[in-house]
Amino acid sequence: MKEIVIISGKGGTGKTSITASYAVLGGKNVVVADCDVDAADMHLLMQPSFARQEDFYSGELAVIDQDKCTQCGHCANVCRYSAIPIIDGEYIVDALSCEGCGYCARICPTEAITNIDLMVGKWYVSTVKTGGVMVHAKLGVGADNSGKLVAKVKNESKQIATATNKEYIIVDGSPGIGCPVVSSISGANFVVLVTEPSVSGLHDLKRVYELVKKFKIKAGCIINKADINNEVSGEIEKFLKIENIAHISSLPYDETFTEAMTEGKTIVEYDKSKLYNSIVESWEKVQLLANK
Amino acid sequence: MNIAIASGKGGTGKTTLSTNLAMLLAESQKVVLSDLDVEEPNSGLFINADLVHEENKFKMIPEWIEDNCSLCGICQDVCNFHAVIQLGTKIMVFPQLCHSCYACSELCPREVLPMIPKKMGVLKHFNSGNLSFIESRLDIGEEQAVPLIAQTIQYVKEKFTNNIIKIYDAPPGTSCPVIEATKDADFVMLVTEPTPFGLHDLKLAVETMRELKKDFGVVVNRYGIGNDDVLKYCTTEAIPVLAKIPNDRRIAELYSSGKLIYNQHPEVRKHLESIKDHILKINRSSIQ
Numbered sequence: 001m002k003e004i005v006i007i008s009g010k011g012g013t014g015k016t017s018i019t020a021s022y023a024v025l026g027g028k029n030v031v032v033a034d035c036d037v038d039a040a041d042m043h044l045l046m047q048p049s050f051a052r053q054e055d056f057y058s059g060e061l062a063v064i065d066q067d068k069c070t071q072c073g074h075c076a077n078v079c080r081y082s083a084i085p086i087i088d089g090e091y092i093v094d095a096l097s098c099e100g101c102g103y104c105a106r107i108c109p110t111e112a113i114t115n116i117d118l119m120v121g122k123w124y125v126s127t128v129k130t131g132g133v134m135v136h137a138k139l140g141v142g143a144d145n146s147g148k149l150v151a152k153v154k155n156e157s158k159q160i161a162t163a164t165n166k167e168y169i170i171v172d173g174s175p176g177i178g179c180p181v182v183s184s185i186s187g188a189n190f191v192v193l194v195t196e197p198s199v200s201g202l203h204d205l206k207r208v209y210e211l212v213k214k215f216k217i218k219a220g221c222i223i224n225k226a227d228i229n230n231e232v233s234g235e236i237e238k239f240l241k242i243e244n245i246a247h248i249s250s251l252p253y254d255e256t257f258t259e260a261m262t263e264g265k266t267i268v269e270y271d272k273s274k275l276y277n278s279i280v281e282s283w284e285k286v287q288l289l290a291n292k
Numbered sequence: 293m294n295i296a297i298a299s300g301k302g303g304t305g306k307t308t309l310s311t312n313l314a315m316l317l318a319e320s321q322k323v324v325l326s327d328l329d330v331e332e333p334n335s336g337l338f339i340n341a342d343l344v345h346e347e348n349k350f351k352m353i354p355e356w357i358e359d360n361c362s363l364c365g366i367c368q369d370v371c372n373f374h375a376v377i378q379l380g381t382k383i384m385v386f387p388q389l390c391h392s393c394y395a396c397s398e399l400c401p402r403e404v405l406p407m408i409p410k411k412m413g414v415l416k417h418f419n420s421g422n423l424s425f426i427e428s429r430l431d432i433g434e435e436q437a438v439p440l441i442a443q444t445i446q447y448v449k450e451k452f453t454n455n456i457i458k459i460y461d462a463p464p465g466t467s468c469p470v471i472e473a474t475k476d477a478d479f480v481m482l483v484t485e486p487t488p489f490g491l492h493d494l495k496l497a498v499e500t501m502r503e504l505k506k507d508f509g510v511v512v513n514r515y516g517i518g519n520d521d522v523l524k525y526c527t528t529e530a531i532p533v534l535a536k537i538p539n540d541r542r543i544a545e546l547y548s549s550g551k552l553i554y555n556q557h558p559e560v561r562k563h564l565e566s567i568k569d570h571i572l573k574i575n576r577s578s579i580q
Contacts, residue, residue: 207432
């Protein structure tokens with residue numbers, strides 16, 4: 001079983017459209033994991049069944065019992081996140097600023113502070129329209145710990161893939177280089193970098209590849225919207241050569257991506273012409289590279 | 293006044309709007325643009341300005357002093373993030389997991405875990421005419437964007453007076469970095485595109501802004517693709533739509549080569565002008 005992770009650094013380069021196409025091409029042979037838990041969109045294309053739903057608890061929140069509180073202010077003094085303002089003479093925890101470190105509860109002389117476990121999201125196991133399995137999640141609004149929810153989605157996918165002898169786990173990652181991305185790529189066999197030929201696309205590709213290098217994972221790259229700027233496309237190709245990143249394919253700027261999405265379909269279901277062939281070809285290459 | 297430009301979905305045009313709006317405003321007044329997408333900061337690729345100041349940014353983490361440690365284990369017990377772990381006769385600190393709460397350091401009876409600064413990124417300050425541009429970039433491998441975002445906002449607050457308009461280019465998503473980047477904003481602009489992904493993530497962003505009790509409006513980018521669902525949603529929810537920026541391959545081409553569009557594309561400029569008017573109106577009412 002091989003784990004293939006699709007990331008991009010920059011948002012909006014076409015990660016999810018491409019991942020969902022691979023999920024359809026892989027059919028029953030793959031488990032798909034939507035690890036962009038912050039803004040999970042893949043379910044819009046995959047018709048998931050939401051067969052299994054679980055709450056996800058992670059982190060804590062301080063709560064002050066006003067009956068026990070003597071307003072000594074020690075809690076506010078030790079809090080590094082300015083999360084315990086005094087409002088109308090009462091110390092109140094600001095839930096969005098509290099990081100759940102528990103320091104205040106430990107030093108409160110009247111034991112007025114307790115930490116409660118936080119439900120920060122939900123995760124689901126679904127069968128999708130291809131008959132394959134998808135593990136996905138929804139992070140609560142403004143929640144912390146997206147990296148941990150990503151790890152949960154990945155672990156669950158791994159267990160299912162192992163138990164049912166699947167060939168691949170296909171992971172849709174989030175933009176950026178921070179904790180959810182680190183969680184997405186750790187343990188992966190192959191990383192697909194989806195970029196676009198813009199100065200931002202190249203800049204973000206370089207940064208996210210620095211991160212991939214730290215994990216010593218093999219990578220390949222898809223240049224999406226390649227003809228929007230041939231010069232920058234050329235620069236990206238040069239970068240790929242220097243870094244020894246496989247150039248999987250270049251896809252044209254094509255509004256079929258949006259049209260397919262609007263119909264709730266993946267590109268390979270919506271379009272049977274040139275774009276279809278390019279994506280099928282790229283999926284075959286990705287499988288070869290992941291097994292190398 | 294603080295304006296944050298955010299979006300649930302990535303790649304909808306936050307940076308395009310932030311940079312072009314800032315430059316348009318700078319034609320007539322002082323303005324600060326600050327890139328808070330510290331994981332992937334892109335605004336600087338579009339802004340031509342002189343570097344006037346640069347500083348490393350640090351987060352505080354504990355450092356173990358072996359000599360005087362009694363291995364009592366309190367540090368490990370008080371760390372909710374598993375960033376301090378006792379392994380045999382050693383105390384290990386995992387900086388990536390540390391949230392700088394100081395509990396281990398200050399509750400250590402022998403004071404053998406002093407907090408020391410660890411570099412997490414770099415802040416740069418540029419000037420060009422009326423525009424001041426501040427960007428921070430997170431070092432690769434650092435996982436937590438929030439402390440760097442907080443310190444960047446702090447820098448802007450200290451350097452510039454309240455009455456100057458400040459535009460913050462926020463990271464994508466709806467989780468902790470976005471909260472940090474928008475929580476001090478007087479007004480938030482949510483940039484979206486009229487597609488199912490755009491609408492789905494816009495709804496999450498709207499939920500987030502309502503939770504934060506923020507005043508906000510929507511800018512629809514690439515108007516003309518997809519369908520009308522985003523506009524219908526905004527009507528139903530009574531969310532003001534500040535502008536509908538047309539889908540135009542030429543805009544994508546200018547963007548791709550690092551060029552600004554406010555002075556290249558009359559139609560886009562018209563839309564930016566109306567957003568500007570909206571901001572100035574909010575600014576006037578916030579001063580009163």
